[in-house]
Amino acid sequence: MMQSRSTYTASSRKEKERLLQGSMMFASRLEYGFRIFISIDALAPDPTICPHHIFISTICRPPPPFECLNSPSTPPTMSSPLTCNVCDTEGDKRDGQNHTKIRSTHKPPHDHTSQITPTMDSLTLVCTASLLAAGLYWFVFILGSAEQKGKHAVQLSGGSIQRENVQENYNQYWSFFRRPKEIETAEKVPAFVDTFYNLVTDIYEWGWGQSFHFSPAIPGKSNLESTKIHEQMAVDLINVKPGQKILDAGCGVGGPMRAIAAHSGCNVVGITINEYQVSRAKAHNKKAGLSHLCDVVCGNFLEMPFEDESFDGAYSIEATCHAPKLEDVYSEIFRVLKPGKLYVSYEWVTTDLYRGEDPEHVEIIQGIERGDALPGLRAFSDIADVAKKVGFEVVKERDLAKPPSRPWWSRLKMGRIAYWRNHIVVTVLETLGVAPKGTMDVHEMLFKTADYLTRGGETGIFTPMHMILLKKPEKP
Numbered sequence: 001m002m003q004s005r006s007t008y009t010a011s012s013r014k015e016k017e018r019l020l021q022g023s024m025m026f027a028s029r030l031e032y033g034f035r036i037f038i039s040i041d042a043l044a045p046d047p048t049i050c051p052h053h054i055f056i057s058t059i060c061r062p063p064p065p066f067e068c069l070n071s072p073s074t075p076p077t078m079s080s081p082l083t084c085n086v087c088d089t090e091g092d093k094r095d096g097q098n099h100t101k102i103r104s105t106h107k108p109p110h111d112h113t114s115q116i117t118p119t120m121d122s123l124t125l126v127c128t129a130s131l132l133a134a135g136l137y138w139f140v141f142i143l144g145s146a147e148q149k150g151k152h153a154v155q156l157s158g159g160s161i162q163r164e165n166v167q168e169n170y171n172q173y174w175s176f177f178r179r180p181k182e183i184e185t186a187e188k189v190p191a192f193v194d195t196f197y198n199l200v201t202d203i204y205e206w207g208w209g210q211s212f213h214f215s216p217a218i219p220g221k222s223n224l225e226s227t228k229i230h231e232q233m234a235v236d237l238i239n240v241k242p243g244q245k246i247l248d249a250g251c252g253v254g255g256p257m258r259a260i261a262a263h264s265g266c267n268v269v270g271i272t273i274n275e276y277q278v279s280r281a282k283a284h285n286k287k288a289g290l291s292h293l294c295d296v297v298c299g300n301f302l303e304m305p306f307e308d309e310s311f312d313g314a315y316s317i318e319a320t321c322h323a324p325k326l327e328d329v330y331s332e333i334f335r336v337l338k339p340g341k342l343y344v345s346y347e348w349v350t351t352d353l354y355r356g357e358d359p360e361h362v363e364i365i366q367g368i369e370r371g372d373a374l375p376g377l378r379a380f381s382d383i384a385d386v387a388k389k390v391g392f393e394v395v396k397e398r399d400l401a402k403p404p405s406r407p408w409w410s411r412l413k414m415g416r417i418a419y420w421r422n423h424i425v426v427t428v429l430e431t432l433g434v435a436p437k438g439t440m441d442v443h444e445m446l447f448k449t450a451d452y453l454t455r456g457g458e459t460g461i462f463t464p465m466h467m468i469l470l471k472k473p474e475k476p
């Protein structure tokens with residue numbers, strides 16, 4: 001960049017050396033404290049500054065403690081023929097390569113310090129780039145991954161849906177709600193639920209973790225620990241022994257399955273309607289070294305591909321709420337359970353505080369149904385009746401969300417700042433074409449759903465953890 005020019009006199013060269021020394025000292029003093037500002041400034045180049053020397057010119061904005069060789073008594077004008085003390089090119093002259101108007105290096109105040117080039121130039125450039133890269137990495141990977149073991153934001157996909165069809169599938173998902181009769185058609189529900197999980201599975205994993213359910217907050221325990229305790233309680237309730245075979249109806253990506261297998265030593269078979277979740281669950285099982293205890297099948301829990309009386313126990317966590325008719329899934333679970341064995345379910349229901357005539361209550365429940373692919377929430381009082389109807393004995397029934405349990409929705413509320421950050425991450429990634437088109441819409445839907453769920457919890461009209469423990473009677 002520095003070119004020798006025979007037009008320079010010895011004294012001007014000496015003077016320049018002196019200047020260069022002074023500039024270096026000054027700049028090194030400034031460099032440490034100002035680097036960030038310099039870098040930011042440098043990102044918005046002033047068009048009157050020589051583009052080649054932009055960084056250095058910016059460093060030297062504070063007046064230097066020495067005289068400028070080229071500082072003219074009158075500031076240079078567009079027409080004044082000055083010489084650039086960095087590249088020694090005369091003002092207004094174009095070299096066709098690096099400099100548009102060399103005159104611009106003489107923009108007051110003193111831009112002579114641009115002589116610190118090229119080391120400073122590249123150093124600042126490298127530092128700026130590194131800072132930006134580190135910031136971006138931190139934002140997307142560290143902050144962007146709300147749950148430690150979740151997915152990274154850059155991996156967000158539409159599940160088994162091809163990326164160019166994500167937007168269309170999201171629109172289709174909403175069309176179920178625009179035509180309420182569709183949703184009442186029970187046979188269409190599994191496909192609608194499947195579409196939903198293609199759209200949300202990655203976002204759930206990214207922002208929530210591998211267990212797609214709520215749990216009561218436990219003082220002094222992390223979300224991950226509280227979740228595990230809630231899952232282990234389910235298997236403790238069904239009283240199974242190591243080596244026995246248990247069913248996970250609606251297993252998601254298998255967070256509960258792995259916790260339960262590791263805790264109980266049982267063989268867990270999970271079923272989910274969503275093919276993408278099967279592949280995720282299998283990959284997680286393998287990574288956790290639990291493939292020998294955990295198996296996952298893609299299928300409909302309304303008509304399971306399992307033999308009658310083939311399981312020693314069964315559980316479902318926040319999954320059977322997707323069934324258009326609860327008796328259909330309960331009767332299937334009844335069929336595959338061995339006589340005398342237990343089944344526990346954590347159900348999503350409206351509580352006795354829900355009033356169908358209260359417009360706010362209706363709005364909240366509708367909001368929960370639409371954002372969670374539910375064909376219609378049931379009342380807590382219906383659950384035991386359905387269970388008895390299909391042949392189960394009710395052993396225990398309790399809303400695990402009731403005090404002294406701590407609010408399950410506090411995790412949703414605490415995450416609000418994270419949701420905004422996620423919203424920015426998703427917007428950036430979709431705009432850059434990294435995340436498929438439609439991801440922003442799905443994220444926005446979940447964002448609103450989180451609000452409805454919180455309101456459901458705060459008003460007490462809804463619970464996602466109505467626990468019911470059922471027994472298949474022994475054969476007479």
Ligand SMILES: C=C(CC[C@@H](C)[C@H]1CC[C@H]2C3=CC[C@H]4[C@H](C)[C@@H](O)CC[C@]4(C)[C@H]3CC[C@]12C)C(C)C
Nearest residue numbers: 203204207208212213318372419422446447449450
């Ligand atoms: C049982 C079901 C799912 C329950 C929960 C696991 C999910 C319900 C709402 C979801 C979320 C809402 C807000 C999202 C946020 C905007 C995003 O940035 C990160 C992910 C969320 C936190 C997401 C995580 C999962 C939920 C809490 C239903 C479907 C029967």
Ligand SMILES: C[S@@+](CC[C@H](N)C(=O)[O-])C[C@H]1O[C@@H](n2cnc3c(N)ncnc32)[C@H](O)[C@@H]1O
Nearest residue numbers: 211212213250251252272273300301317319322
């Ligand atoms: C909210 S997720 C819960 C997953 C898991 N129980 C957990 O807690 O992580 C609901 C699960 O039910 C499954 N599901 C819903 N309807 C289903 C159906 N008809 N057949 C099989 N699985 C179904 C979904 O695919 C999803 O895996």
